Amino acid sequence: MAEIQLRGIEKLFDGVRVLESLDLTVHDGEFVVLLGPSGCGKTTALRIVAGLETPTAGEVHIGGRDVTRLSPRERDVAMVFQSYALYPHMSVADNIGYPLRIRGVPAPERARAVARVAHSLEVGHLLNRKPRQLSGGQRQRIAxxxxxxxxxxxxxxxxxxxxxxxxxxxSMRGEIRRLQQRLDATTVYVTHDQAEAMTMADRVCLISNGVIQQFAPPQELFDFPANRFVAGFVGNPPMNVLDIRLDPDRQAVVVAGAAIPLGDRYAACAAAAVEQLGIRARELTLTAPDEPTTLPGSVYVVEPLGDETYVEVLIGETRVTVRADRGWTAPLGAPVGVRIDPANACFFDPSGRTVVHRVGEGRPPPKEE
Ligand SMILES: Nc1ncnc2c1ncn2[C@@H]1O[C@H](COP(=O)(O)OP(=O)(O)O)[C@@H](O)[C@H]1O
Ligand SMILES: [Mg+2]
Known part of the structure; x- marks a missing residue:
């Protein structure tokens, strides 16, 4: 297996920039997910690694070899698509064995390899079928x-x-992850689904408009988002973002008219002229409406999930999501207080960059870019 490196990759389609100086290293044996909204350039980046697309600028290295000008065949990578791309007229066995056939591997050896791989993916009983006789999940296994x-x-x-x-x-998420770990296979996996990225990746590379927003382990993206885009894209529900004002007299942030003292984090917030605060639903607490230093709100909607309850609360003009205990309930419009522990909040500057991070739970603070 091998390390993959993208160095200063740029891609223009008809003069339109789709990828902007992408630098990315996927370590040997690592599972990296390219995550981002539709149209952000994920597929283009993957096709450049595969050799199906030529970059406008930059280099691709695989296993220490500059492959930028090599054909897909010469790169020694295998691609799996959403559409499976199986040959409909071939049996499952012939589909699986196809890459060996075009490399001239003799039939008996090929059959042994097909049987071994089919066994490991639990599709040995399907070898004589045609793709159309399979379910979607079975086809994906064949691919x-x-x-x-x-x-x-x-x-x-x-x-x-x-x-x-x-x-x-x-269930296939888990299967692919197991397979990847068993084979210790360097993998680049593209998805727009943040839950898929969070559950599968060693590291997630979150892209927006062809630019990397953050490249880090999933937990780090969740706890220490580099900017407001990351905060809003990763996690379900996404992080709450609230407009704030700084109050130098009380060394506090003012949210919806309520002042919340910041203590020793005030100076950093003031220096960066922070304009917004980000906090996750699980870090907010519902209280009685008139408790001191809580945000005044009203219940917008209650969403019971069996094991826990998400409550959307209207605070001024802004809706925030608060995680409450199972069974929590209140009529729509009921007044509630929302308690923020500012230690769990992060703060965004006017450009949306996170300038003051939450106080980590014993985790190392994120590295500066
Ligand atoms: N062959 C192409 N010709 C012109 N524009 C393209 C081509 N392929 C992709 N694009 C454009 O590049 C952008 C990124 O596309 P893509 O990499 O497919 O995004 P993603 O996979 O993240 O949804 C989109 O705006 C898309 O329309
Ligand atoms: Mg795509």
Missing amino acids: LARAIIREPAAFLMDEPLSNLDAKLRV
């Missing part, structure tokens, strides 16, 4: 089997689960 059979230097996967129903998607 994976075909990708792993020739033991490539790296796997590239573009939204491989998006055609599956929700339940199967969740």
